[in-house]
Amino acid sequence: MGKPKKKDLPDLSELACKGTEIHLRVTPRAARNAIVRDGSVLRVSVTVVPENGKANEAVQSLLATAMGVARSDLELKRGQTARDKLFVYVGASRS
Structure with a gap:
């Protein structure tokens, strides 16, 4: 997956x-x-196949780009193997 365009x-x-x-x-x-x-x-669509966490990483990267934050500021809490996922923003709040 190439870097998504903002x-x-x-x-x-x-x-x-x-x-x-x-x-x-x-x-x-x-x-x-x-x-x-x-x-x-x-609703998030990614081109990556869902094996070995590749799709989760692609979703995390795409979401971080759309939010304008670092990928490490997002944590996958629920849905590692499901289509419905819950990410939590753990970075510093923006003012």
Whole structure:
């Protein structure tokens, strides 16, 4: 997976508050990488196959890019092997 382009992603910087829980519905093996808001749930599509955590890493990278934070500031709390995932922002809050 190449580095995602910020211009192709929605601005999710409002989620960069310490302790924010981010619920996702993930579609691996998609035609392109994308993030779409669907009510309170974010739908994330990645081109990577879901084996050995590769899709989770791709989702984490895509989400971090859309939020404008480091990948290490996001922690996968639930859904390591499921399509429904819960990431928590553990970095410093933005002012």
